[in-house]
Amino acid sequence: xxxxxxxxxxxxxxxxxxxxxxxxxxxxxxxxxxxxxxxxxxxxxxxxxxxxxxxxxxxxxxxxxxxxxxxxxxxxxxxxxxxxxxxxxxxxxxxxxxxxxxxxxxxxxxxxxxxxxxxxxxxxxxxxxxxxxxxxxxxxxxxxxxxxxxxxxxxxxxxxxxxxxxxxxxxxxxxxxxxxxxxxxxxx
Numbered sequence: 001x002x003x004x005x006x007x008x009x010x011x012x013x014x015x016x017x018x019x020x021x022x023x024x025x026x027x028x029x030x031x032x033x034x035x036x037x038x039x040x041x042x043x044x045x046x047x048x049x050x051x052x053x054x055x056x057x058x059x060x061x062x063x064x065x066x067x068x069x070x071x072x073x074x075x076x077x078x079x080x081x082x083x084x085x086x087x088x089x090x091x092x093x094x095x096x097x098x099x100x101x102x103x104x105x106x107x108x109x110x111x112x113x114x115x116x117x118x119x120x121x122x123x124x125x126x127x128x129x130x131x132x133x134x135x136x137x138x139x140x141x142x143x144x145x146x147x148x149x150x151x152x153x154x155x156x157x158x159x160x161x162x163x164x165x166x167x168x169x170x171x172x173x174x175x176x177x178x179x180x181x182x183x184x185x186x187x188x
Contacts, residue, residue: 006044008034010058013051014089022052022092049100052093056105059086064123070182072117072175076148077168083156084164094153106152110145118179140176147174 012033016025025048031041045051063082069075083090093102116125118141119132133141148171154160155167162170172180 005034005036005040006054008036009041009044009051010055013048013055017089017092022048022096047100049096052096052102053105056086056090056093056102057109060109061124071172072114072179073168073172076171077164080152080155080164080167083152087156090156094157103149103153106149107146110149111142114141114145114179137176137178141179144174144176 009030012030013025016029016033027038027041027048030048030051031038034041045054060079060082064075064078067078069078090102096102098104112125113123115133115138116122118137119125119129120127121130151160151167151171155162160167
């Protein structure tokens with residue numbers, strides 16, 4: 001039942017997002033549109049920002065599942081293409097700022113995914129860790145992910161004329177060296 005409820009909430013959220021600004025969407029509007037109670041909503045989500053993040057995580061996970069990448073460059077291209085396909089629904093989310101913002105979510109998701117790939121050879125961290133980022137690597141990866149998240153937003157907004165393939169190549173070029181090379185066949 002919980003998966004069904006979450007899908008109802010996501011459907012209501014996306015429907016509302018297509019007709020109004022994110023800042024004008026309320027939990028009350030979501031629950032009314034989803035046909036659930038506030039208590040049910042709060043059993044599954046903390047707030048509307050949590051719904052926003054879960055929504056995009058679902059989109060990314062669906063986009064990446066079942067596909068094997070041999071390098072981070074291929075993964076970057078797939079993420080960019082997914083972002084472009086979702087562009088209309090993402091643009092309003094980029095208008096969020098602050099501690100629960102979409103900007104923060106993209107940075108955190110990127111860092112967590114990259115860290116998982118490096119440490120566990122799994123995008124989702126489902127495998128046991130076989131190595132750990134050292135402090136220097138954490139900083140390099142954090143700076144890269146924060147910059148890549150900013151670029152992702154600009155690219156979605158059309159600020160760069162690069163194709164997804166060209167943009168992925170640029171991101172790969174500036175990727176920290178320890179993340180370059182062939183990915184493991186069971187990585188994703």
